[in-house]
Amino acid sequence: MWGRATAGALPGFVLAAALVGLFGRLWPGPWQSTLVVGMVLLFPLWIGIAAISFRFASGLRAWAWLGGLALLALAALWLLQATGWVA
Structure with missing residues (x-):
C-alpha cells in the first residue's frame, strides 16, 4: 500500500505537472494565459x-x-521546447 501511495504522490505529481505544462504550451496563444487555469x-x-x-x-x-x-x-x-515549436 505504501508503494502505491508514494507512487501517486511523487511521480504522480511530476506527471500532473508535466501534463499541465503540456496543456499550457500547446494551447493557442501565450503560455502565460493558461497559468491560472x-x-x-x-x-x-x-x-x-x-x-x-x-x-x-x-x-x-x-x-x-x-x-x-x-x-x-x-x-x-522538453522536445517541444528544444525543437522550437513553442516559445
Whole structure:
C-alpha cells in the first residue's frame, strides 16, 4: 500500500505537472494565459492520478507506470521546447 501511495504522490505529481505544462504550451496563444487555469487544474489532476495509483496490483507496477509516464511527458515537454515549436 505504501508503494502505491508514494507512487501517486511523487511521480504522480511530476506527471500532473508535466501534463499541465503540456496543456499550457500547446494551447493557442501565450503560455502565460493558461497559468491560472493550469494552477487550478494541477491539484485535482494530481489527486486523480494518486487515486488511480491504487488500482495497480503492486507498488512496483505503480512506480514503473507512473514514473515512465512522467518521464515521457517531461520528454515531450522538453522536445517541444528544444525543437522550437513553442516559445
